[in-house]
Amino acid sequence: MSLDKATVARIATLARIKIPEADREALGHELSSIVAWVEQLAAVDTTGVAPMSSVAQMTLPRRADAVTDGNRVDDILKNAPAAAHGFFTVPKVIE
């Protein structure tokens, strides 16, 4: 599988990383060599093997549905690049 420029552009959009047009071909070659290498797994027989998403042999712990934290607006906004009136601010999204 080789990643062409269009595929690189599509993945970059999904990943929300701006990749300049001029860099797409070289990055495509680089990513293709990694993808070609991981494709060795296709040769492994995994018939009947369940996918392993975690090694932790436990069920998710549960606790009472109670508020345990909150009222920390200043803490939360302290690191924001831009904030106003107790909210994060972003570029205008509605015309």
Add this chain to the structure above:
Amino acid sequence: MTALTDLTLVEARDGLDRKSFSAKELTEAHIRAVEAIRPLNAFITETPDKALAMAVESDARLARGEGGALEGLPLGIKDLFCTRDVLTTAGSHILDGFRPPYESTVTTKLWAAGGVCLGKLNMDEFAMGSSNMTSYYGPVENPWRRDGDNRPLVPGGSSGGSAAAVAAHAVLAATGTDTGGSIRQPAGFCGIVGIKPTYGRCSRWGIIAFASSLDQAGPMTRTVRDAALMLTVMAGHDPKDSTSATLAVPDFQAALTGDVRGLRVGIPREYRIDGMPAEIDALWQQGIDWLKAAGAEPVEISLPMTPHALATYYIIAPAEASANLARYDGVRFGLRVDGKSLDEMYENTRAAGFGAEVKRRVMIGTYVLSAGYYDAYYIKAQRVRALIAQDFDRAFETVDCILTPTAPSAAFALGEKMDDPLAMYLNDVFTVPVNLAGLPGISVPAGLSADGLPLGLQVIGRAFDEATVFRVAGVLEQAAGFTARPRPNGMAPLTKSAAQGAL
């Protein structure tokens, strides 16, 4: 008298109890040592004022007889652990200026036990790397150099700043994190001890996430006993991490009995890889002989899925990373690069904020999780991961631990292997399977290469059996008698040309 910076963690703690010196004196000596190693670029942030204030409090507690297990002991913290009000960067431009309003669970435990914070240690960006070359804050230099060759060497990665600072005696010990070898490989390259505990042993809460099903924190120290002491403090259940184990934490120092008689030590034949330097093979054989002489029984075992572990890792880790790193969008913390729309602001911020290796892995992760490829890559890798874990399960039916080299080479020069990501990934060939299976693994300095660089051996144990890992590591440490040191203090500064050549 031994210099205060030459003490082990355990010796320094004893010295404080005996009032041979104060925590303030011990801390001042380490602050000077931190200043002296600035040419190594091991620290991103030094916190001398905080360290002195903590040391003064430690002296007060010691005077009242209330000293904790790490009371007054100066430590370095990998810059992946969130530390309240102290700059925390993960080695990335995208976390510019981030001062967490909270403290990670592991560092909370260290400070509660009396530890003193000397500062935040350099690392590969978001812990992605095996050389510390991917840090936004520049490469770290290994305090070791080859005999007769003055070129600066990498400390390994991603916990490269931690390994260099411990090896250069600037800190008594440091924290690291290990997703595919990031504690053990730099420990091996710098001639120190580093253990990745069982997945779930240490809380991941407040540690900036790379690959959540693989990440674990652990100590990096100059002796096995120090690692046992520090892990005992770092480990334990934390309700804030749903994958944190509810098991009790033993006193790991109690495991250091020196007695491995009758212990069955697995030697995996698949770890004899093509192109491995003869001296690494020889060191491995030496390790086998040491354990045999101590009464253990080497047993050849097979871990047949080993050749597929790296490829499995380089699907699963980037996939998890691409999801974890989605939070860096210029809205809540760190860098923002403006754009005409919200999407463009995201794209500009992430383009400017992430380095080349992080972008590469986020792109790979996004690709293997995208529609049409999810089953062929991601689910397939999870199935192979299950087989890798089964390999270890089967092996541990007949052996008590496994002995391997830590890495397939000694430290390499700054700038080497940078043009070929796959060559760099090979550094972790012996460590990655351990993360995939969630098992504990330790690297112990065991000898020197022909050109005078440290080489490590790795001991792998059953899940939550760090005790056996420490016991075997202690016997190896004793037999190896590794006393070699990198050049003390008089290190030549990293010249401008060398630094540029590396970038």
